[in-house]
Amino acid sequence: MRAVAQFTITNLCDVVTSDTAPENPYVGQLWVNTATVPPETMVWDGLGWVLQNNLEELRETVSTHTTRFGEFQSSIDGMNSYVSSLTETVQTLEGDLSGEQEKVLEMQAQVSELQHSVDGLSVTMQEQFAGGINYVRNSAGLNGITDDWTITGTVSTDSSTDVQSNTTSDSCFVLGDTSTLTQVITGVVPGAYSISVRAKKTGASYTSYFYAQYNGNKYAYLFNTTSTFGWTEFSAVIPDVVDGTITVYAYNRLATLYVSDIILAEGTAVHKWTPAPNEIYTTEVKIDRRGIEVSNADSGQRTVITNQEFSGYYNEEKIFTLNKDETITKKTTVDGELTVGKTKFVPMPTASEGLNIVILD
Structure with a gap:
């Protein structure tokens, strides 16, 4: 099969x-x-x-990379050119470097000399301006005769042209015949202090003096003379203060003694006058530990704000004052309506029509 x-x-x-x-x-x-x-x-x-x-995508990718490669090649060519230029610059700088190094060495030598000079200046400035706070209150009478001072005899203040031309503060104390001016300064830190004063003495034959008493019974006299003298700055250094209290004392016998620009400051350098801390004195404004006083010489007005009063003055006459819960005033002008308790006083449009009195609910 x-x-x-x-x-x-x-x-x-x-x-x-x-x-x-x-x-x-x-x-x-x-x-x-x-x-x-x-x-x-x-x-x-x-x-x-x-x-x-995806042949088309591959073609686009190849095209993109080809473009970027061309840009990269351009950047490389630019960088080669820049590096070539930079190389020439560096070679030029290398040629100048030796000269600059010599200049730097010269500058270092000068800086070294300058440093020595600055060190010397620093020491000098420190000695010249150490301290500076004035311990004497109302030290030139710019606020009048205040309770910072204890006085005997006749003591006043003066700010005449002669005083302004010869003092820093533009003000001074004036001691008459057999007069004293004393201030006790407390809270002084132990150490060295300098004290200075500007003064003028107009009479001879009798002694006038100015001193600082410290450490109980030690004295540093700034002047003690019978002779007259014009505006002069006197000073003294107190190197060994151990007690916290220093007393400043001025005395005059006969004629007139002018005393101004008193300054007691920490350190051994003598300082230009400045007011004590918390004291500001200008032509029309006075500020100290008591309060504020603002005045206007042209109008004769003066406002005083202290811990004892809040008052306004006109030519030394007290016009208004605040007394506990009430205000006391000599004259009051109301421009408009006046309400007193439940009563309102409304002036009529014209003075001849009088005053409308309204009782409030």
């Missing part, structure tokens, strides 16, 4: 070219899809037809 069989040979490498997908595809089958322009080669992956290669 003879057996007969039929075989079908399939070429797995066959590529189907058509505008429709092949039926019953097998995994790995290729199909050139002519329905697209240009045709696309597809492959069956068991689930669907997948584009075998």
Whole structure:
């Protein structure tokens, strides 16, 4: 008996070219899809037809990389040019460096000499301006004769042209015949102090003097003379203060003694006059530990605010003052309505019509 069989040979490498997908595809089958322009080669992956290669995307990628490479090449060319220029600059700088080094060495030598000079100046300035706070209150009479001072005899203040031309403060105390001016300063820290004063003496034959008493019974005289003298600055250094109290004392016998710009300051250097802390004196404003006084020389008005009074003056006459819960005044002008308790006083449009009195509810 003879057996007969039929075989079908399939070429797995066959590529189907058509505008429709092949039926019953097998995994790995290729199909050139002519329905697209240009045709696309597809492959069956068991689930669907997948584009075998994306040539257009590859072309775009290659084109992009080509462009970037060209830009990179341009940057390299620019950098080469810049490096060449920089090399020339460095070579020029190297040529000048030796000369600059010599200049630097010269400058270092000058700085060294200057440093020595600055060190000397620092020491000098420290000695010249150490301290500076004036311990003497109302030290030139700018606030009149206050209770900072104890006086005997006749003592007044003066701010005449002669005084302004010869003092820093533009004011002074004036001691008459057999008069004294004393201030006791407390709270002084032990150490060295300087004291100075500007003074003028107009009479001879009798003694006038100015001193600082410290450490109980020690004295530092700034002047003690019978002779007359014009405006002169006197000073003294007290190197060994151990007591917290220093007394400033001025005495005059006969004629007149002018005393101004008194300053007691810490340190051995003599200082230019400044007022004590918390004291401000200008032409029309005075501020010290008592309070504030504001004046107007042209109008003769003056307002005083202290811990004892709040008052207004006109030509030394007290016009108004605050007394506990009431205000005392000599004259009052009301421009408009005036209400007193439950009563209101309303002026009529014209003075001839009088005053309208309204009783409030």
